[in-house]
Amino acid sequence: MAIPGNLLSAVTESVDPNTSGWLAKLNCTISKGTGGRNGDGTLRLSSTASGEMQARTASSYPVTVGQEYQAFADASGATVPERIGIRWMTAANAEISITWSLSTATASATWHRIAVSGTAPATAASAQVVVSATPAAGSVISHFENVYLGVPMRTQGNLLSADAEGIEHATLKWVAETNCSIARQAPMVQWPVDYYLAGGQVLALTVTANGNAAAKVTEKPAATAGTEYVGYCYLSPPTSGSTTWVELRFYTAADVLLTATRANLAAPGTGYYQQRVSAVAPATTAYATLAVGITSGTAAQVMRIDGAVIATAPVIREGSIVPYADASFEADVAGWTVTSGVATLARSTPWGTYGIDGAYALTVSSATATASTIRSARFPAGAAAGLSFRLQLYTNVSAGGWTIQRHIRWYDAANNSLGLTSSTSATAPTPNWWVLTHSGTAPALATQAAVELSLTATSTSSALRVDAVQIWEALPLIEVDADDTTAVVTLTLRELTLGYLLTVWRVTSDGARTLVRGASGLIQYEVIAGDQLIIEDAEAPLGVPVTYYVEIVADVSAVPETRTSDPVELDPGDTQYAWLKDPGRPDRNMRIMMAEPPSWSRPVAQAEYRVRRRRNSVILSDVRAGLEGTLAVYTQTDEEREALHRLLDSGSTLLWQAAPGHGVDDMYIAVGAAAEGRQGMATDTWRTWQLPVKQVDMPVTVGVASSAGRTWQDVLTENATWAEVLSKYLTWEDVFLDRKIGA
Known part of the structure; x- marks a missing residue:
């Protein structure tokens, strides 16, 4: 690849x-x-x-x-x-x-x-x-x-620059803070062939004298109070018994340290292990930074660091109200407590032994065959009353046996308990990891929720692992919305299973199916990379009701899960106008006025053989070609004229869509030499265009160009000034797609 x-x-x-x-x-x-x-x-x-x-x-x-x-x-x-x-x-x-x-x-x-x-x-x-x-x-x-x-590779969404994330250029973005020196080294590290964010050079922290040692990033990326952030990097400890750590720090504008949240690496060896830590930025936060270190180090010991990131904390399930620290247990058990019984809680160890999200899980242990109850902290749920919420978590019985009853405990704004919505009690499934769910409706006055688990160990010395805990509002699994101003139908798919295969069709009233286009081309057996997917279908027909039919399968031979949307229809508006669209660059699509109805021809390749003394020729013909003709259109302003030039520049296959009733279906076309003519006086902004077109097949492999999660934060991190942005990119489309000059 x-x-x-x-x-x-x-x-x-x-x-x-x-x-x-x-x-x-x-x-x-x-x-x-x-x-x-x-x-x-x-x-x-x-x-x-x-x-x-x-x-x-x-x-x-x-x-x-x-x-x-x-x-x-x-x-x-x-x-x-x-x-x-x-x-x-x-x-x-x-x-x-x-x-x-x-x-x-x-x-x-x-x-x-x-x-x-x-x-x-x-x-x-x-x-x-x-x-x-x-x-x-x-x-x-x-x-x-x-x-x-x-250009240097960096993690999308990282608040740190590429030079702070990787150590390929210099150590200028890092500083020794306590009892150490720092330098670059080039150990032999085998990364997966398609993992490009870790490089050949790493930051080496060498302990000066016996004791604690630390280094930190010198950059000060802006952070917002109340937002949960995650910090992480690869740590390579000097020994498997060394206590190395990563720390996320928040500061005021006056450079006063507000909080420092640390996660120790439970290293199984001396390799490279990505250790995460997350925390919510407190009030008056102005910026954040990342620190690494070793506790009780020995003089001359070396720990190595690579791939430093500070980013907005991920959400395991879109819309989940459970903070990352309480959902993934990467640093500790967060806000979870034992409210009754003999059970004990701990983060699993070592790194990578248990975990669905990240490298750790919550470990529940019971020395006796008795009942216990554990509960998370309270999480804001907004005006939840009357809304349906879903709880989901992953469990793994690693010793003994358990019965589990799952609850959502509801609270009002004053932290008063409003009771539980509960599942039935059942034996925890084995072996390996299982996903368990429960749905419930929030009672009146509910504004907060907590996860509560009633657990009964069925034998002594039982152990249960819990990970990827989520609560979210249960919204429709498939939803459609039409935007007539852009002639785009937005299809939203929720609660998808990562790693499964997805196929999406657009279905017209006669039952005809057409595959819908995604980032990699037509969506057929596409691997699902997130639990929620938003598809913008810019090729949906105008003035015709359509539905969307979805199949989700574990593999191509499995029985599919199916979903069907409600009908949706795009309003074509003024019938004198048509749409010209680029399937791969929908941001260039434009609605344009027709100057005159097109006339069509359908050429055919023929060979004529004249037979002596016969009146009629022998004609051998290939199949007749698709439609050919000229689209005559107007642009009314300089902005429209420039937009049409931009649409035609790539020479890509375009989609022409006219309102129903014009006697022609939507048509994929190749545009030849475009002629731009003036209407009258030189100052008149109107232009008449003659666009010679030929009908072609729908492009199959063309994907919708996108930024794949790129945000303004990435632009801010990568460029110190707007002048730098202007020097790197020709157009705003290039900024959006991160398409630098010369790349």
């Missing part, structure tokens, strides 16, 4: 099917190796003699002066360490300099990440990727693949 945003071609990136994207630069020969992960091919370097060997990309890629770029690759070499560099070139293709990564700490035949980032210097016009190793003899072999060159 191609690396998103890569300036390199797919062949250069994956070294498949050949090495045409690469050239030997120094002391080596190159050939195609095998055993890669991004396709089987690898770039195989064989040294000619002792000394450094280098290979580079065959092409140079345009860069923008002052912009930071990142290069990474996966490397494998049993004999010598490797490094990677960005080679900056002038407009005359002369080398300016090379920004090198550190060399990996030792050689390793296991695939591991190497990475570097740097800022394009003042005279740079282009860049190349260079890979390097320094053997002590000839015929030493190193392999490289999965190569990237582009």
Whole structure:
């Protein structure tokens, strides 16, 4: 799979099917190796003699002066360490300099990440990727693949910059705070081939003297009081018994520390483990930051850090009122308590042993075969009275046995209990993880809710794991809404199962089904990535009632869960107008006035054979082609004229939709040479356009371009000023899609 945003071609990136994207630069020969992960091919370097060997990309890629770029690759070499560099070139293709990564700490035949980032210097016009190793003899072999060159990768929604999240450029975004020094190192770490957010270089915190040590991010991203945030990073402890931690801190505008919430890593070893911590920003919060450290460290011990993130805390189920700390148990048991019985509560250990969301779960233990009740904190539910809510949680019986009764306990604004809505009591299912649910209607005056579980251990020394706890208002599973101003039907699907496969059809009154378009093309057996999905169908017909039919399956051979929406219809409005739409860029769609009704022809490819002494020819014909003709339309303002140019610029297949009753169905068209004519005086803004069109098939693989969760926070984090935004992007559409100049 191609690396998103890569300036390199797919062949250069994956070294498949050949090495045409690469050239030997120094002391080596190159050939195609095998055993890669991004396709089987690898770039195989064989040294000619002792000394450094280098290979580079065959092409140079345009860069923008002052912009930071990142290069990474996966490397494998049993004999010598490797490094990677960005080679900056002038407009005359002369080398300016090379920004090198550190060399990996030792050689390793296991695939591991190497990475570097740097800022394009003042005279740079282009860049190349260079890979390097320094053997002590000839015929030493190193392999490289999965190569990237582009803007630095960062987690979408991260309040921290790419240089604070990763350590590929320098340690300038971090500072030693207590009893330590910090530096960059390049250990051999094997990340999944399609995980691009962790690089080849990490932050190394070295303890100065026996005792506690800490470092922190120097950036101060803005935070909002009352919002729950999550902070996390990868931690590699010096020993499995070391107490390392990540801490989320909130400060006032005067730089006064308000709160510091810490989560200790329960490490099963000395690898890299993503440890999360979450907290709600208190009143007067102005900004947040992230700190890491080790408790009771030993002098010269080294802990390593990578992938630092501060973001708005995730919601496990869309609309859930349970805060992340109380739902996922990544730091501790949060607001959960035992209200009766002998049960005890703890966070599971070690990291990764139990968990549905994250790396930990709530552990309920009972030494005796008796009943206990546990309860969460209270969570604001708004004006909940009379509304239906759903409770969902995951359980895993890891020892003994249990019976479980699930409740939602309701409270008024004064924290008075209003009683319970309860499920029946039942034996906890085994083995492995099970999802348990309960639905109930909030009573009068209810504004808060808590989760309560009545648990009875059926044997001594019983243990139950609980994770991913959620309460949300039970809204319709499928919902439609028509927006006549944009000619778009919005389809909302709720309570989807992650990892299942989704297919969505639009159904007309005659029963005809058409697959609906999503981000990756027509939605057919698409893997579900979130519990709620909003689909904007810009290809729905005008003036015709349609419904949406959905199938959800665990796999293609399974019996599907089905959903059918209510009917919905788009109002075509003034019949003198039609819509021109780009299926892949619906933001460019426009409603446009027709100048005259189109006339159509249907050409056919024919071969004529004249037979001697026969009156009639023999004609051999192919099937008759689709409609061809000219759409004559008006643009009435300069804004409309520019919008039509923008719509036509890509040369993509368009959808033409006219109001019913015009004797022509919706039609996918290819537009030829567009002619723009004036109406009269030069100052008249009206234009008459002649658009020669040919009917074509509906594009199947074209997906709807989107930002996939990109927000203004990402723009704010990535750019210090609006001038910087203007220097990176040509249009607001490019800002939305994160399509930088030259990318």
